[in-house]
Amino acid sequence: MSYRFSARTGWDVGESGFAAAIRETRAAGRELVDLTVSNPTVCGFDYDAGAVLAPLASREAMTYDPDPRGMRFAREAVAGYYGGHRADVDPDSVVLTTSTSEGYGYLFRLLCDAGDEVLVARPSYPLFDFLADLEDVRLRPYPLFYDYGWWIDFAELERRIGPRTKAVVVVHPNNPTGHATGAGERGRLEEICARHGLALIVDEVFLDYPLEEGEAGELCSGSAPGADVCAERDEQDCRAAADEGWVDRGAGAGGGSTAGNGAAGGGCGYLSVGERADAAGAAGLAGGEAGDSGADSGAGEGESGACGWRWG
Template sequence: MSTPSSSRNSWKVSASIVSKRTSNPIRAIVDHIKVKPNVNKSMISLALGDPTLFGNFKIHQTCTDAVAKQLHSYKSNGYPPSTGYLSARKAVADKFTLPEAPLTAQDVIITSGCSGALDMCIGVLCNEGDNILLPRPGFSLYQTLADSKGVEVRYYDLLPENNWEMDLKQLETLIDERTATVVMNNPSNPCGSVFRKQHLLDFLEVCDRHHLPVIADEIYCDLVFSGNEFFPLASLTKTVPVLSVGGLAKKYLVPGWRVGWIFIHDRQDIFAKEVREGLNSLSQLILGSNSLVQSSLEDILHNTDSSFYDDTRVQLEANAKLSTEILSKVPGLKVIVPQGAMYVMISINIAEFKDIDNDIIFTEKLLGEESVMCLPGSVFQCPNFIRIVFTSPPEVLKEAYERMAEFCARHHK
């Protein structure tokens, strides 16, 4: 029997380097908030981008019936192919194909939520040591995924004074030989902004000139308010290769069902075989998403009455309007009017407050005094803003905003 080597004569188990460089910026900041909510006031959270929390956004019965049908069929209990059932990929392709950006089942990969899609897209395009361009402010998972993979993050700015459009001049200065891809998010979390067509064309012109492939996070797709229009990025270019990601979470109001997708838009065959094969390999890591939900996609996507989307949009738009109307009257706050999705970013004019030095202190004190929770902009790399999710019922929003107004009045100079 061999004797253990001298270096292995006691227990020493460490966590991996990858696990140590993986962290969630939201938790890193929010977990340090030690302030307890005011026990005399009911807790109102405007922090979570989950439309199911209050029961006011109801999913359509077609969706529940579709999943029940699959459950009772006993035919969707096995492992689906890692890139998704062919029928699910076809259902998605048929739903989202456009004359300007055609899709077949071969261009669609079904993933475990849109998060899974982002993980695979960043994973297939970036090597350790490469850099990736991310929006600031932006959805914090992009940074988490890049850090975890040893990819350097470079932020390009979104300009609040310009409806959060991308600062394309500054973005261009970040690009070098090792820039593997740029992530753009439209409509935006956390900004609630929707990009104009010309702005998207200008962005694509920069990507084209620098031969930069794009990851387009379009999970909120056409959840946009009157006067705005959603243009899928891939429909505006014949030359720039685009991996678009989306899923059921937001528009279909079922984030817990964990089904998302990747669309491979590559009309010049620049990704060619290699990137498709790479995505295929990465899909094998976790063998794809939930079988019951993917097998229901055909019914969900093709049989849900269009009035369901309109109702969701109308409700969201009314909440966005209410939020803008009330909060723009509060001294010290400035609302950047939302154009879509379920978020509004509010700028805090720190100089107007006597004892609030930054967005984190604002958030902490608001929680401690008024039991209202929202996220500080710092978690999205955007200090001195707060992000509000306006999916709560109107009466809850009104109550929260009244408390915020009283809070601001108390701390105003």
């Protein structure tokens, strides 16, 4: 008997031309250097295994005491990270998740009904398509263009805002272009979202790895009048052996309390982050300065960054 699964999982999972070329090249015995590897545990770094595993042995983790927002001490570690980026984050506004992907799921469910739209840059991260499908959200692309650097095409972005548009996603710095959203672009994004009543989702996964020193300042502490700020971050920290994320709702007017409660409600439904992961994530954030390489500090980061959204 065959079963009919939901349409949202009807992806084309056949081998792509690129994947076929890699398979054929390896089968021919040729050596390939994979420049897409972002998992620091397979990059040859020499880690202190004792320091990596010690937080997982915390006796506090032996007591099951779930908090839909995550353990307070772990949320304080998140606030401390942002303090290093000169952003004031209240630990009580932080909701921990197991990854950026789960954080996006929280935000899409919080902001969108089935069939609503979210604007995303092109080129950008291909995982968005799958995450949106799982939440019954439609993605509409807005272009980036190259002119001595990458820039947002604001005219096209505004043209693509429709009656079902609920949010704009900005990856800062962008994957794969490396485009960092500057102060001028930030101001225009905030103004557009405020005027149209949209949320601004700022994904700062690569915040600690700009192409140029000082190029990518954090965007989570918004300054737009009437804006309520929320930030999500994913931290895969080898020192802590944890892959954890968070959603942070900052201060401001607009839908702040409702948004924070909505995100925590998602946490109540899943309780996906346990005490051991919280302990490991907190220790990893406290273990090294942002931007240190794993080879230098033993606290190498694979995916790390932040994603925020703000109401207009």
